[in-house]
Amino acid sequence: MVAKRVLLFQIAATLLLASAVAAADSNATAPMSKPGCPNKCGEVDIPYPFGTGTDCFMQGYDITCSNTTDPPKAFISAGNIEILRISLVDHELTVRIYMAKWCYDHPFHANTSVDYPYLFSATRNKFTVVGCSTLAYIGGNHDTHSYTSGCISICHEESSVSEGPSCDGLGCCQTSIPTELNVFNTYFDVNFDKGNVQSFSPCNYAFLADQDWFQFDKSKLSEDFGIKNNDRSPAVLDWAIRSPSSCPDAEAHPETYACRGGNTTCLNSTNGDGYRCMCAEGYTGNPYLVGGCQEDGLPYKKLSFEKFKHEKGADV
Numbered sequence: 001m002v003a004k005r006v007l008l009f010q011i012a013a014t015l016l017l018a019s020a021v022a023a024a025d026s027n028a029t030a031p032m033s034k035p036g037c038p039n040k041c042g043e044v045d046i047p048y049p050f051g052t053g054t055d056c057f058m059q060g061y062d063i064t065c066s067n068t069t070d071p072p073k074a075f076i077s078a079g080n081i082e083i084l085r086i087s088l089v090d091h092e093l094t095v096r097i098y099m100a101k102w103c104y105d106h107p108f109h110a111n112t113s114v115d116y117p118y119l120f121s122a123t124r125n126k127f128t129v130v131g132c133s134t135l136a137y138i139g140g141n142h143d144t145h146s147y148t149s150g151c152i153s154i155c156h157e158e159s160s161v162s163e164g165p166s167c168d169g170l171g172c173c174q175t176s177i178p179t180e181l182n183v184f185n186t187y188f189d190v191n192f193d194k195g196n197v198q199s200f201s202p203c204n205y206a207f208l209a210d211q212d213w214f215q216f217d218k219s220k221l222s223e224d225f226g227i228k229n230n231d232r233s234p235a236v237l238d239w240a241i242r243s244p245s246s247c248p249d250a251e252a253h254p255e256t257y258a259c260r261g262g263n264t265t266c267l268n269s270t271n272g273d274g275y276r277c278m279c280a281e282g283y284t285g286n287p288y289l290v291g292g293c294q295e296d297g298l299p300y301k302k303l304s305f306e307k308f309k310h311e312k313g314a315d316v
C-alpha cells in the first residue's frame with residue numbers, strides 16, 4: 001500500500017513536471033535554451049538557436065554574457081552591441097546602439113554594423129531626427145548598394161515646437177528605412193544653419209530606434225535626453241536562418257533543416273534570405289529544439305502546475 005502510494009505520487013509528480021514544461025513553454029518569453037545551457041544572461045532570456053558557452057548555440061547565434069556588470073549583460077557574438085531582448089516568436093532582437101548627437105560643440109556621428117544573420121527591421125524602426133535647425137542623414141548598405149536618406153527639422157521659435165507625442169516635423173522628423181540594411185552611419189550636416197535656436201533647442205539627435213520607444217516632447221531637445229539614455233537608443237533587428245535561402249530549399253535538406261522534431265512550420269524570411277521556424281498551430285515552444293513544440297497547455301494543467309509550484313516551492 002505504501003509502495004503503491006509512493007508510485008502514485010511519482011506518477012503524479014511526473015505528470016505535474018510534464019505540464020510544468022508545457023506551461024513554461026506556453027509563455028513566449030519563457031527561456032527555452034538547449035538543455036544544459038544557461039537560459040538567461042542577466043535579464044535577457046536566451047532561447048536556442050541563441051546560446052552562450054560551448055555547444056550551446058547554432059553557429060552564428062552566439063551570445064557573449066559579460067558578468068563585469070551587475071546584472072550581467074548580453075552582447076551579440078564577440079561584438080560590443082548590447083542585447084536587451086530576444087524574441088523567438090517574432091524573430092527579433094532588441095539591441096542598444098549609439099545615437100548621433102550634436103550639442104553645438106563636437107558632433108558625434110554614430111556608425112553601426114551587424115553581421116548576418118541580423119538585419120535592421122524596416123517595419124519596427126524609424127530613423128528619427130530631433131532638433132530645430134537640423135539636417136541629418138542616414139547612409140548605409142542596402143543589399144550590395146549604398147543608400148542615403150535623411151530628415152530635416154526647422155522651428156524658428158520655441159512656441160512652434162510640437163507638443164508631441166507624435167514626431168510631426170516641428171522639432172522632430174522621422175523616416176522609414178529600407179529592408180536588408182546591416183550597416184549604417186548617422187551624421188549631421190554641420191553647416192546647416194537656420195537661425196539661432198540654441199536657447200530652446202540646445203541639442204540635436206539622429207538615431208535609428210524602435211518606433212514604439214520614442215515619443216516626442218520638448219524635453220527631447222535637451223541634453224538630458226541623451227544623458228538619460230547614455231546616448232543610445234533601442235533598435236530592433238530581424239533574424240532568420242539565412243541558409244538555405246527559403247523554406248522549399250530548407251525542407252529539401254532534412255539533415256540541416258533547423259525546424260526540429262515535428263509539429264513545426266516554416267516561413268520564408270521577410271527581410272533578407274532565409275527562413276523562420278514556428279510551432280504549428282495548436283503548439284507552442286521552441287521549434288529549433290528537438291521535440292520543442294508542445295501541444296498548447298490546457299488551463300487545468302497550468303493550474304495544477306501553479307499549485308505544484310506553490311506547494312513544493314519548485315524553482316522554475
Ligand SMILES: *[C@@H]1O[C@H](CO)[C@@H](O)[C@H](O)[C@H]1NC(C)=O
Nearest residue numbers: 024026027028029030031045
Ligand atoms: C509571460 O508573458 C507575459 C506577457 O508577455 C510576461 O509579462 C511574463 O513576465 C511572462 N512570464 C514568464 C515566466 O516569462
Ligand SMILES: *[C@@H]1O[C@H](CO)[C@@H](O)[C@H](O)[C@H]1NC(C)=O
Nearest residue numbers: 053065066067068069070072
Ligand atoms: C564571471 O565569469 C567568470 C568566467 O566565466 C568567472 O570565473 C567569474 O567568477 C565570474 N564573476 C562573477 C562576479 O560572477
Ligand SMILES: *[C@@H]1O[C@H](CO)[C@@H](O)[C@H](O)[C@H]1NC(C)=O
Nearest residue numbers: 109110111112139184185186
Ligand atoms: C563612420 O563612417 C565614416 C565613413 O562612412 C567614417 O569617415 C567615420 O570615421 C566613421 N566614424 C566612426 C566613429 O567610426
Ligand SMILES: *[C@@H]1O[C@H](CO)[C@@H](O)[C@H](O)[C@H]1NC(C)=O
Nearest residue numbers: 245246247248249266267268
Ligand atoms: C518561399 O520562397 C520560395 C523561393 O522564393 C518560394 O518558391 C516559396 O513559394 C515561398 N514560400 C512561401 C510560403 O511563400
Ligand SMILES: *[C@@H]1O[C@H](CO)[C@@H](O)[C@H](O)[C@H]1NC(C)=O
Nearest residue numbers: 261262263283291293294295
Ligand atoms: C506532434 O505532436 C503530437 C502530439 O500532439 C505527437 O503525437 C506527434 O508525434 C508529433 N509529431 C512529430 C513529428 O513529432
